[in-house]
Amino acid sequence: MTELSAHLPQFQHGQLTENFPDTHLSNTNDNSERRRHDNSERRRNDHAESETNGQPQNNIQQVVEQDEEEDEELTLKYGAKHVIMLFVPVTLCMVVVVATIKSVSFYTRKDGQLIYTPFTEETETVGQRALNSILNAAIMISVIIVMTILLVVLYKYRCYKVSSCASFIYYEVFKTYNVAMDYITVALMIWNFGVVGMICIHWKGPLRLQQAYLIMISALMALVFIKYLPEWTAWLILAVISVYDLVAVLCPKGPLRMLVETAQERNETLFPALIYSSTMIWLVNMAEEDPEAQRKSKNSTYDKQAPASQTQNEDAEADDGGFSQEWQQQRDNRIGPIESTPESRAAVQALPSNSQASEDPEERGVKLGLGDFIFYSVLVGKASATASGDWNTTLACFVAILIGLCLTLLLLAIFKKALPALPISITFGLVFYFATDNLVQPFMDQLAFHQFYI
Amino acid sequence: MAQGLGTAARAQHSRGSGTALVPASSVSFRAFFWLVSLLLSSLIWFIAVKASDPQDERLQKGLLIFGVMFSVLLQEAFRFLYYKLLRKAIEGLVALSEDGCSPISIQQMAYVAGVGFGLMSGAFSMINLLADALGPGTVGIHGDSQLYFLTSAFMTMVLIFLHTFWGILFFHGCEHRRWWEIAAVIIMHLTVSGLSFCNPLYVGSLVPSYLLMAAAAAWAYVLSGGSAQNLRRFLLCLRSGASPQPGS
Numbered sequence: 001m002t003e004l005s006a007h008l009p010q011f012q013h014g015q016l017t018e019n020f021p022d023t024h025l026s027n028t029n030d031n032s033e034r035r036r037h038d039n040s041e042r043r044r045n046d047h048a049e050s051e052t053n054g055q056p057q058n059n060i061q062q063v064v065e066q067d068e069e070e071d072e073e074l075t076l077k078y079g080a081k082h083v084i085m086l087f088v089p090v091t092l093c094m095v096v097v098v099a100t101i102k103s104v105s106f107y108t109r110k111d112g113q114l115i116y117t118p119f120t121e122e123t124e125t126v127g128q129r130a131l132n133s134i135l136n137a138a139i140m141i142s143v144i145i146v147m148t149i150l151l152v153v154l155y156k157y158r159c160y161k162v163s164s165c166a167s168f169i170y171y172e173v174f175k176t177y178n179v180a181m182d183y184i185t186v187a188l189m190i191w192n193f194g195v196v197g198m199i200c201i202h203w204k205g206p207l208r209l210q211q212a213y214l215i216m217i218s219a220l221m222a223l224v225f226i227k228y229l230p231e232w233t234a235w236l237i238l239a240v241i242s243v244y245d246l247v248a249v250l251c252p253k254g255p256l257r258m259l260v261e262t263a264q265e266r267n268e269t270l271f272p273a274l275i276y277s278s279t280m281i282w283l284v285n286m287a288e289e290d291p292e293a294q295r296k297s298k299n300s301t302y303d304k305q306a307p308a309s310q311t312q313n314e315d316a317e318a319d320d321g322g323f324s325q326e327w328q329q330q331r332d333n334r335i336g337p338i339e340s341t342p343e344s345r346a347a348v349q350a351l352p353s354n355s356q357a358s359e360d361p362e363e364r365g366v367k368l369g370l371g372d373f374i375f376y377s378v379l380v381g382k383a384s385a386t387a388s389g390d391w392n393t394t395l396a397c398f399v400a401i402l403i404g405l406c407l408t409l410l411l412l413a414i415f416k417k418a419l420p421a422l423p424i425s426i427t428f429g430l431v432f433y434f435a436t437d438n439l440v441q442p443f444m445d446q447l448a449f450h451q452f453y454i
Numbered sequence: 455m456a457q458g459l460g461t462a463a464r465a466q467h468s469r470g471s472g473t474a475l476v477p478a479s480s481v482s483f484r485a486f487f488w489l490v491s492l493l494l495s496s497l498i499w500f501i502a503v504k505a506s507d508p509q510d511e512r513l514q515k516g517l518l519i520f521g522v523m524f525s526v527l528l529q530e531a532f533r534f535l536y537y538k539l540l541r542k543a544i545e546g547l548v549a550l551s552e553d554g555c556s557p558i559s560i561q562q563m564a565y566v567a568g569v570g571f572g573l574m575s576g577a578f579s580m581i582n583l584l585a586d587a588l589g590p591g592t593v594g595i596h597g598d599s600q601l602y603f604l605t606s607a608f609m610t611m612v613l614i615f616l617h618t619f620w621g622i623l624f625f626h627g628c629e630h631r632r633w634w635e636i637a638a639v640i641i642m643h644l645t646v647s648g649l650s651f652c653n654p655l656y657v658g659s660l661v662p663s664y665l666l667m668a669a670a671a672a673w674a675y676v677l678s679g680g681s682a683q684n685l686r687r688f689l690l691c692l693r694s695g696a697s698p699q700p701g702s
Contacts, residue, residue: 399482439493443521447579448579452653454495
């Protein structure tokens with residue numbers, strides 16, 4: 001069991017981990033073409049070694065190594081498949097967000113700001129605006145840090161009581177599309193939507209449905225962010241949160257890392273509602289994890305501004321999750337998946353290890369935190385909402401994020417431990433956004449005007 | 455050991471699924487490379503524009519032409535860089551595979567690279583136009599050509615095709631150390647871009663571009679192993695090796 005755990009990379013907020021039960025050599029997936037060069041050399045050496053060892057004593061080792069190599073190749077191939085399996089939901093989420101931004105004007109109207117960003121950006125001078133946005137970002141980040149630490153502490157001390165309610169967010173969906181409907185139909189639809197979502201995320205349900213729900217939730221969350229965060233604050237927050245992600249996951253004392261390790265020790269799942277899984281594997285083990293998962297799951301509301309949501313949340317609550325818990329959930333839902341993923345991975349991994357070993361490697365999956373979905377979508381959505389280059393900028397950010405995701409998965413395959421998925425993608429995305437908006441856009445504009453083609 | 459056998463069996467199965475994904479993911483890498491080349495070239499153009507007098511129309515147009523040429527050269531340079539990267543990747547894949555043969559050939563990768571490049575360049579050219587085409591407006595109301603959208607669409611299409619063929623030609627040239635093929639690709643690209651300066655005299659830009667595309671298509675087809683024989687057999691729906699039916 002412990003050996004298995006040692007091989008389990010963990011996921012955290014946007015950190016990706018993969019399941020390599022047997023491989024000791026560093027592995028790469030098909031997207032890691034650049035690194036494969038180094039790895040291939042190492043493998044060639046290993047190959048050579050196993051070939052020159054003809055003694056019976058080493059035969060066993062040979063077989064083991066061969067198994068490992070086969071496994072490596074398997075994971076290589078499957079790694080690529082899982083990369084694609086992650087591409088699709090991330091793409092979908094971004095597409096949904098962009099489509100909504102473009103079609104529904106609700107999200108581009110300035111209706112006020114979240115209470116976490118009290119400083120307005122409608123100021124006279126640029127300096128003032130910059131200062132305000134820095135302050136906003138600082139406040140937001142410190143809130144997030146506090147929440148994360150709180151979550152880690154609670155988890156460490158096994159406080160699993162968490163509230164979960166999803167219905168209210170779905171109300172937002174209908175409100176935004178401005179579809180004329182009577183209240184009864186709306187209530188019925190929202191109720192069904194919410195209940196089905198709850199069931200399939202926290203209990204058993206078809207994988208596709210669950211994935212679809214997670215994508216929708218992330219998209220909604222991203223839309224809320226896009227609407228209520230003023231421009232400069234949003235960019236600053238994106239930048240700072242990727243730095244924070246990097247620090248929190250990789251530093252030995254980082255809260256997320258502690259969460260990962262704690263979860264690994266306890267072999268528990270974490271927050272199935274907060275991670276996107278590309279495989280079914282943990283559903284299989286869900287039955288055993290159920291009590292814990294349900295206690296820990298959280299699908300609390302994402303709408304920050306309406307106090308009604310809070311009360312509705314509490315009403316619909318089965319558990320006694322106090323306000324602070326809910327709040328924490330909301331925080332977690334934003335940054336949340338950070339902690340969840342590695343642990344559920346651990347749980348999945350650590351569970352029936354023998355049956356795991358004989359299970360189809362196809363089910364080894366890559367998990368990505370919902371927070372990553374959300375922030376990717378925020379970046380792309382903001383790009384499409386506020387860029388002067390419009391679709392060019394959106395497209396550029398989209399490609400940049402996908403490439404960042406590829407690279408992160410590549411690094412994941414190489415290092416095989418919990419990695420933050422945000423920094424690379426967000427950095428690329430931000431660089432491309434600003435570069436495309438300011439440099440490429442005028443160029444393409446002029447080209448289109450004269451109908452020159454490059 | 456049952457586990458070992460199981461994994462061996464699955465290895466067979468996985469190879470098929472794995473190879474299909476390499477091109478899929480490399481399309482996005484290709485798009486990224488194109489984007490970076492575009493970024494750099496617009497950076498250069500931007501600097502040049504900022505450093506010059508914005509009122510001088512001729513100068514601005516001249517700078518734009520310079521920007522276009524520079525961008526074309528940068529794109530080809532990035533294509534070469536991508537080729538280098540791909541080479542290394544395929545070497546790695548070959549070393550990793552069990553039987554020493556690469557799961558994906560360089561020609562496939564060349565095709566995918568070309569498609570990725572073409573798609574990205576086409577998307578960037580067209581997407582704003584498409585978005586504008588939805589909105590209210592009249593084409594050419596100020597005296598410009600009324601065929602603007604149509605010709606843009608055709609031009610973009612020819613460019614996408616050309617990028618695909620150029621990808622194949624370029625990679626083939628790099629593989630077999632035939633520098634004249636690479637030079638031909640670069641010259642063709644410069645020509646097509648240069649022809650677009652004739653716009654809105656569309657007959658001057660579209661017709662030669664399509665002719666060039668046909669030439670590049672034939673050349674790429676031949677380089678990929680096609681021949682007149684193959685084409686004939688394909689068109690007549692014959693099995694390879696079978697004798698032609700009488701009267702067809």
